Amino acid sequence: MFNIIGVLSINPNSGDKLAQLLSPLIAASRKDPGCIGYDCKRDELNADTYLFIETWKDDASLDAHMQTAHFKTFVEQVDAILEAPLELHKIMLD
Template sequence: MSPTFPPEQIQLVAHLTAKPGREQALVDAITAIVPAVRREPGCIAYLAHSSREDPGTVVMYEVWADQTALDAHVKGANLASLAARFDDLLSVPLRVEPLRRIA
């Protein structure tokens, strides 16, 4: 029997691409907020990955209990502290890709 997943769960992938020379600063900024984000209400998964093909790209995989939890995260202090550094760190705007579980 396969597990069931609540339909209100939100899954997404976020792509962050560092400016040349700012790759480690981006990694450091993201890893600094991960523990606090994982303690946010409704956070089921908050995982950071470095691309093997493009080491300057960080891909976040996130799962939130529902839209309310994601909205609170987006408006919260943890993400705001990272977003305040985007102009310095990112070469292109953050790209967020909402997902729909199919299996």
């Protein structure tokens, strides 16, 4: 089991658009096989930075998630409001 922490930096004043994109992604991702937890929260120190906090059972579950229509749609649509490329961190859990 492991966590993925994704750092998403968006263009200023794009929070409403991001919220529209996140809602269906989060709802669908939480139903993906092997997903233990999936959320995205705004950084309280930087209003244009959001953190994905995900917990996955195994690599196969994450790989399958990244091939889903809801994930691919989000990636395609969020690109228009990104300030910087998505930064990912993988943390193994005991």
